[in-house]
Amino acid sequence: MKYKESKNFFPHSDNPQRGDFVERVVDPRQAYYKVKPVNADDEIPADAAEFAGK
Amino acid sequence: MAAQPAKDTSTQELEQKQEWWWIAEKKRSKRLDYLRKAVWKKGALGGNYAPGIKVDLEIPQLFTNMWNFWRYDPPMLRRAKSMAHVLENMPIFITDHAQLVGYMGTLPHTLAWRVDGATMVNEELYNEPGVMPEPEQASLKRVADLNAYWAGNTAVDKLARVLDPEDAVKFLSGAIGWGAPTSAYGYSGKDYEFMFAQRHGFEDILDLIDQSIEKAEDLTMGNPGPEILPVYDRIQNWDAMKIMLNAAIAYARRYARLARILAEHYETDPKRKEELLRLAQTCENVPAKAPSTFQESLQYDHFVQILARLEAHEGAWPARPDYYHWPMYEKDVIKEKNITREEALDLVGEFMIRAYEVGGFGPRWAREGLQGITGTWVWTLGGVNKDGSDACNDLTLAFLQAARLVRVANPTFGFRWHPKVRDEVMREVFECIRHGLGYPSIRNDPLLIQNAMHWHGHPLEEARTWVHQACMSPCPTTKHGVQPMRMASATANCAKMVEYALHNGYDHVVQMQMGPKTGDARKFKTFDELFAAWTTQMKWLINTLVRTVNLGRYKDPEFYGRPFLSAISERAVESGLDVVSPVGDRGNCWVTGFTWVENADSLAAVKKLVFDEKRYTMDDLLNALENNWNGYEQMRRDFVNDAPKWGNDDDFVDGIMVRCLQEVAKHSREIKCPSGNSWPLLPENVSGNIHYSSIVGALPNGRRLGDALYDGGISPGPGLDKKGPSAVLKSCGKIDHVGDGRAFLLNQRLSPSQLAGEKGYQLWKAYIRTWADLGLDHVQFNMVSDETLRAAQKDPEKYQEVIVRVAGYSAHFVDISRKTQDNIIQRTVQGI
Amino acid sequence: MKCTECSFEAPVEKFRYLYNARIDASISLRQCPQCQAWLATDELAGEATQKVGPGEAPWGKSAGIEGLAEDAAS
Numbered sequence: 001m002k003y004k005e006s007k008n009f010f011p012h013s014d015n016p017q018r019g020d021f022v023e024r025v026v027d028p029r030q031a032y033y034k035v036k037p038v039n040a041d042d043e044i045p046a047d048a049a050e051f052a053g054k
Numbered sequence: 055m056a057a058q059p060a061k062d063t064s065t066q067e068l069e070q071k072q073e074w075w076w077i078a079e080k081k082r083s084k085r086l087d088y089l090r091k092a093v094w095k096k097g098a099l100g101g102n103y104a105p106g107i108k109v110d111l112e113i114p115q116l117f118t119n120m121w122n123f124w125r126y127d128p129p130m131l132r133r134a135k136s137m138a139h140v141l142e143n144m145p146i147f148i149t150d151h152a153q154l155v156g157y158m159g160t161l162p163h164t165l166a167w168r169v170d171g172a173t174m175v176n177e178e179l180y181n182e183p184g185v186m187p188e189p190e191q192a193s194l195k196r197v198a199d200l201n202a203y204w205a206g207n208t209a210v211d212k213l214a215r216v217l218d219p220e221d222a223v224k225f226l227s228g229a230i231g232w233g234a235p236t237s238a239y240g241y242s243g244k245d246y247e248f249m250f251a252q253r254h255g256f257e258d259i260l261d262l263i264d265q266s267i268e269k270a271e272d273l274t275m276g277n278p279g280p281e282i283l284p285v286y287d288r289i290q291n292w293d294a295m296k297i298m299l300n301a302a303i304a305y306a307r308r309y310a311r312l313a314r315i316l317a318e319h320y321e322t323d324p325k326r327k328e329e330l331l332r333l334a335q336t337c338e339n340v341p342a343k344a345p346s347t348f349q350e351s352l353q354y355d356h357f358v359q360i361l362a363r364l365e366a367h368e369g370a371w372p373a374r375p376d377y378y379h380w381p382m383y384e385k386d387v388i389k390e391k392n393i394t395r396e397e398a399l400d401l402v403g404e405f406m407i408r409a410y411e412v413g414g415f416g417p418r419w420a421r422e423g424l425q426g427i428t429g430t431w432v433w434t435l436g437g438v439n440k441d442g443s444d445a446c447n448d449l450t451l452a453f454l455q456a457a458r459l460v461r462v463a464n465p466t467f468g469f470r471w472h473p474k475v476r477d478e479v480m481r482e483v484f485e486c487i488r489h490g491l492g493y494p495s496i497r498n499d500p501l502l503i504q505n506a507m508h509w510h511g512h513p514l515e516e517a518r519t520w521v522h523q524a525c526m527s528p529c530p531t532t533k534h535g536v537q538p539m540r541m542a543s544a545t546a547n548c549a550k551m552v553e554y555a556l557h558n559g560y561d562h563v564v565q566m567q568m569g570p571k572t573g574d575a576r577k578f579k580t581f582d583e584l585f586a587a588w589t590t591q592m593k594w595l596i597n598t599l600v601r602t603v604n605l606g607r608y609k610d611p612e613f614y615g616r617p618f619l620s621a622i623s624e625r626a627v628e629s630g631l632d633v634v635s636p637v638g639d640r641g642n643c644w645v646t647g648f649t650w651v652e653n654a655d656s657l658a659a660v661k662k663l664v665f666d667e668k669r670y671t672m673d674d675l676l677n678a679l680e681n682n683w684n685g686y687e688q689m690r691r692d693f694v695n696d697a698p699k700w701g702n703d704d705d706f707v708d709g710i711m712v713r714c715l716q717e718v719a720k721h722s723r724e725i726k727c728p729s730g731n732s733w734p735l736l737p738e739n740v741s742g743n744i745h746y747s748s749i750v751g752a753l754p755n756g757r758r759l760g761d762a763l764y765d766g767g768i769s770p771g772p773g774l775d776k777k778g779p780s781a782v783l784k785s786c787g788k789i790d791h792v793g794d795g796r797a798f799l800l801n802q803r804l805s806p807s808q809l810a811g812e813k814g815y816q817l818w819k820a821y822i823r824t825w826a827d828l829g830l831d832h833v834q835f836n837m838v839s840d841e842t843l844r845a846a847q848k849d850p851e852k853y854q855e856v857i858v859r860v861a862g863y864s865a866h867f868v869d870i871s872r873k874t875q876d877n878i879i880q881r882t883v884q885g886i
Numbered sequence: 887m888k889c890t891e892c893s894f895e896a897p898v899e900k901f902r903y904l905y906n907a908r909i910d911a912s913i914s915l916r917q918c919p920q921c922q923a924w925l926a927t928d929e930l931a932g933e934a935t936q937k938v939g940p941g942e943a944p945w946g947k948s949a950g951i952e953g954l955a956e957d958a959a960s
Contacts, residue, residue, distance in 0.1 A: 010315050020308075022315060025147070028106060030092030030162055033320065034147035035312050684899055687912055687929040694910045747905065758914075761905045773908055773949040805951055840947050848941035872940075876907040879943070883950030 004040035074489040075855035082459040096413020098421040110164035129615030134294035138301035156360040166414035171238035172210035209236040233543030235606025241370035246531040248624040255343035288630025295621035310337035351382035370524035371431035410462035422745040426865030437470030454482040469494035492859025495834035525862025537642040549649035555587040641731025650737035655755035658707035659697035694756035701770025703781035738799035739766035739861040766861035767799025772880035779884035787828030894920035
């Protein structure tokens, strides 16, 4: 699945080809939301697949 | 004894048992409790990082890729462009319940890695067990590739090629000092006057730089001449500063965007939604603009600290939060009542937690010297305003109260005491000490202001702005007073002075000729001959370290470059020079003197037992020392028990201590920093007394190779101060705390049972009056019983939040080695 | 000297010297090269007196008002 197809992808208004991909993490000490800039047309890697459809 | 208490255990019962950590848990808000427990501790335990801590590889990779791309740019510009790329692309996160954001890694459990600092650190990282992110093999490959790129090209590599080879070898031996003479691992003062007092947001600074560039370009497009030639480089430096400021604003706004996304698409709790939207507004506003709310004030400050730490490792955290955040606190809490005091306390507590979680990968020697922490964050509270009036305010109280709630080992506080501090403030200071935090340390403000003027010529108003540059040394926060680069490599293992004096400059531990040949000590006939040898070794040792640091400072703009730090410093914004350049810096250097008191105690023992009483010969002594006192136990006990020891108000040894200090002070005025200013001595230890325990040989004070050295500064040896606390103060009072050195660390241990209640407070207050009257500049306290500490050794899991004052910093007791723990427990419990 | 745990016997200096927690007393910590136990050692008598575990302090409490440190050898 491409990032742009995911509900957790938020494109930039001035450049929809780039955006932020949000992931929810619960580690042994804390819970947080993390984000990294990605290209809309790139494939979501396997280790982030669980966040793709949410 | 200290299993989790039953839910109905009252605060009173816990107070009686002195289980302050359970009280803190009961009293702090749900938010602070969550955030406190959420922290991934970055301090090493016994030299090893905690399970789950991983080194961050994203940032070094992003940085290196761009650094390689811009290879033709000068250092400042190259670093700015590489950093901008990092800030634009690094993952960021917002922790649940957080109201402040910003971290120097990509995930909460990651350690920052200064990949361009030193090849030897990079090699250590490769071999460090447990810190590689999974999958480990892939991470090791990435590290190997990064190390291959940087090998020979790090800041320390470049400096080592320029340094005198003999100086380099002796410095790298690890015997005489530690640290790395580069901004990569230094610590920088911040020009808070420029940022906060003058109320500059980053957009304001961009305007100032644009004006500077405009003037400069008029020159470079005008009549040619030699005076315009330096301007070209400065224009590039200003460009670098602009890149950093714009990148920093964009980085903050990434958090704003994430907070908005979370509020709109993920968060269902209305209260948390509101908090996220407020966080978004905060990060939209700062650091672009000057802060207009208390939350913005703290967030601006925290962004500055994180950005500085993404640029360089930064081993300390000079700050004066109750002073610089007071205007916005006063506005929001007191005047306009936009937030309650409890809400402000939550912010203050979180501000401390955000600092506590910060950490970068350190080499082993640093982890051993700073057990349990990643740097000494000593924040400065109290003191006076520029006009000399009392600066303590309600935010001072809030920080002291928040400290007791969150119980972090870092930051700690240094409290600037002066005679007009209100009783209300002193009580809060004492409560922190009574709760076993080991801080605040107490600093004699009028005396230290005088000291700053004496050694470095800071004008009175500037001297009054002082903050702790690291654990101890005052430094102004002003345009010409702020010190952008204090490198820990001006840190001397002073016990080597007496060791080399006894062994003709030869180091039997590292087995090489280190110091100059000052003569076969077996042939010394008088104490003055020994003292002359000591003085020569002292000068040699200090000179070697200072030469290294001076060169490191001078070359730093070429070998490293600090565009962000320059962009927030008035003299760099004005001049276009890298702020690290000594030009415009008044100079605020000092030599940290680890393992200092051993000199006085050892010299006194030799004088008494060998030269005065002739009970032993120098031959006897040298034989015993060369055998590490093995087979000489009775003789060793004579040297311990029959020779006077520092801290007992005994003029015999106290006179030697003062004589040693005055020799150093004289030499301090002869050696100069790159700005042409002096290099006074500052005796203190962090946990260098443990790190050097296997590096300093047997000494006439009775120690063997392997024993912990004394715990710091001018603190008497553990258990050797036998005449009570007044005697300790009187010994220390014989030192001139203005003219004899920069500052002098004194650890004292007090009895929790003796200092309970109102009576305890009054006793302590009287003690502080005596301390001030005797003209001491520093004192700090441990107030925790043997029973608690021994129990913590047996059952560390149940005592996670017990804190002890190690030396210039505090640590969680369970995070330090057994040897360090025993050393702290053996400190004399003074009855005052 | 003889290890109190595994009975290994050797000259004192073969037991690795760890440290002396109290400089003014003769009790140090040494480590048995055979079983690695941390042993309280009377340096005057050249004898291991006991194994030292977490929280144990055969050299006595800290000096000062909480109870003067006692020296097992005196």
